[in-house]
Amino acid sequence: MTSRRTRLLAGVVAAVAAIVALLMTGLGRDPSVFASPLVGRAAPNFTLPQLDGPPVTLAKLRGQVVVINFWASWCTECQVEQAALDQTWQQFQDSGVVVLGVDFQDAIGAARSYVRTDGLTYPVVEDAGSKTALAYGLRGVPETFVVNRYGRIVKHVIGPVGATALASEINSMLGTRAQ
């Protein structure tokens, strides 16, 4: 009966190997990271009021590169990327690029004072009711979407975004070399 034993043992080894292989794939990935289905698709349109100013409609920005950054005044991680976003705005605002901040689940007073103290220069709109956030599949803040001139989302960043990464992405879309 030794051959039967060997076959059984081989079966056990094969099964265990398959299980281990499967579980190893699980080890390689971060379970809290979700792939966004929006990359490559048309950016959902919205019309939102600015904190102080007329409403902004995304569709009207067609022809320009738009960097949509979801943030909130209570979000500590958002402060990390603040300088990067300001820098991007300063660098590219005359090249057909718009940096747009979208305030998420925030009190308008807190948002205004944040803008004042941090010296935000780019336009900021408020998403009361989070309709736009839901349309963009937002799971938290900060999240940044880069929309190209034809209204397609080309990049989705979860977490604070870096200045160089943004700059290189924008440059490749504008067809200019990094400066």
Add this chain to the structure above:
Amino acid sequence: MNAAGTLRGARASLPGLLVVAALAAGLATLAIVAVSGHPPPSQAQRVQQIAAGLHCPICKDLSVADSPAPLAQQMRQEIAQEIRAGESAAQIRAGFVAAYGDSVLMSPPRQGVTAAVYYLPVLVLAAGLITAFLLLRRWLRPPQPDPLGAGPPPLSASQRRAVARAVAQLGEEEPE
């Protein structure tokens, strides 16, 4: 057959009749409940139903219906607005899937690779039942006669009595 015998026969089958009657009553009740349906859901209940099928994106395991998180609240409001606007449940779900991906559904989509999960329970039960059937059949087969012809030595009368006593005592502890 005399009257006493008929009575005995009837009484013997009475428990069986009772059990069958109870079973029939139970099944009939279930049938009535199944057929009678329930009142059409209110708006709030419809929101609940759809929200229960969506996974709150920032919670680890709660549905949008159960989660107290602000994002889940806003999703519920969104669902309510969309119901008022006349969208169907499928359309509302599709809208969320477009933004969040398939993982926002509480159960995998029924098309494609993921449909396999819905066949799993049936396959598992079937496998179990087949295994049990094969096992019971093997156990039910009468044991092979001893090829050497010599089995265990027969019991003496006193041994048989001892066994009978012991079995009787065992039988008292539980139904025999």
Add this chain to the structure above:
Amino acid sequence: MSQLGTYLLLFGLAVSGYGLVAAAVGAKTGRPALVESARRCAFGLFATMAAACATMLAALLTNDFAIRYVADNSARETPTFFKALSLWAADDGSLLLWNLILAGYIAAVALRFRRDRPPMFPYALSVLFGVQVFYLVLINGPARPFASLANPPADGRGPAPLLQNHPLMAVHPPFLYLGFIGFTVPFAFGVAALLAGQGSDQWVSVIRRWTLVVWCFLTVGLVLGALWSYSVLGWGGYWAWDPVENVALLPWLMSTAFLHSVMLQERRGMARLWNIALVIGAFALMTFGTFLTRGNVLSSVHAFAQTSVGPAYLAFLALVLLAGFGLVAWRLPELRAPANLTSAISREGAFVANNVLLLAATAIILLGTIFPLVVEALSGQQVTVGGPYFRSSVAPVFLLILLLAGTAPLLPWRATNRSRALRRLRVPAAAAAAVMIAAAWAGVHQVAAVAGFGLATLVFVTSGQEILSGLAIGRRGTRGGAVRALARGRRRHAGLVVHMGLALVAAGIIASSSLAQQAQVTLTTGQSTVFAGQKLRYQGLHAQREPQRIVFTTTVAVMNPGGGAAGTLDPRMNLYPAATAPIGSPSIRRGIVWDLYASVISLQDNGGSATFRFYHNPGVNWLWFGGLVMALGGAAAAWPARRRRGPGDDHGTSALRRRTAVEVGAR
């Protein structure tokens, strides 16, 4: 203190390493002195682990922030009670508790077998030490709780807010760990039996009793976890089908299957190999559960976020599977005993059905839990398998299990006398039908719920009837009456009590899943709303500053329909500095039939208005009570019988059978 702890853990590793080798070598070369020295090491190991835990506790209580674990999980203003609880709040610390409990079990085994031992005891001891070696390597390697910080901070981060909100945090992990880790003992004896080549029935009674005790702990641990989820998390439910919750349930299901099929082996000598496989499977599932919880593989509310230990757990799991099932495959030809069965409608057939159903439930839950992983590995698609899937796929199996539990106790061994069995089924069947009709009349409109109530009644009445008739028979036959009768049929009666507990749990689950109501409403101060037949009025907000948090307490007055005041609910929102969002604490008015549950989810205008979620939850208290009954019944079944002096005595075989064998053999 960091040094002391580290050295204690290293010493523990050395001791368990010695025990592993000494027991194995002693068994192989037939040197009992070596085995005895390994046995004694178990006590030293336990003392060392206790000292290490005490060191960590001291570090927590004295705010020794030089230790990274203390800095990450405790703070100066944390209340002392929760500082002590931080010992097992996070990954590394809970690993300390794990090692302590495992060492405790090994010491208990060493103590229990200080005199008479089954022949495979040395191998079992070796396997136990081997498992301890793995966990000690982890705690001395990738997951060191006593790692120190070069620049200790002035104050620690404090425990995760959710973990310091409620005292139930004190008891849920220890009971759960006592349940999980305990499966190591039956596993060790099972592997030892396979190694020693002894397929005999000697190991069965040892393993059965240990598994039963572990099962009791695990039952309590799971019920406490559900109770914590219900009372603390504020979402109105008690089981979210979270991956970690699911994998905790799997060893429980498998060990329940074992506790039933082991009776096949005890009574009829059948299913020997199957029982060993179940015991190994329970331990493997537990190890898999540990891997899933601590290896950061699936997203879960319980997940500890350590990535470096994942590969270690996976390797250990692979080893356990290979060794365990490899040995089963190796011994397969020898352990197959021919069995014969007179009729499938018998206790034996019922136990087969029991195992099929419980293992089907295990497989469905296991496969559903890892399905997202499989799909992502194969196609990159990310999906969720959540509560609705598990509920709808497990419910039919659960109902079938109830049906079996309600009828199987009426089936005798070998063959059934049909009219006798039907006669005993009269009252339970009638009661079940009556309950179903009543439920339908009362307006329950889910078919599964009506069926479930009927089946739960069937189980309850069958078990009760069998206990009563057992008492009656016993009273007639023995001197001493009912109590002696209870004691003689103790295992059977205790098992029936567990079934009654199961019926209560089932009724609770069905009632709370199908009849619960909820509503979300925003009230301004003084405004009231009607919910589930009671008037609820928001009375106001009260804020209180505590050292580690700010607590906002809202008061809701509850009034009966007649107008009389019924009481108040005071759900809270707790603001912890470490958390970005407030943690809610629900307020529950518990009742025998239903709970009124309130949770405040947001405040507006400084408490001028508040958004509440109210829940009407019928049957949840039957769940907690039923769980307690199940655990007590299990404990009663595990209680050691009064020991009789006799040859080859205390391996648990019925005194009667032994006497019979002796009597018959002597003639």
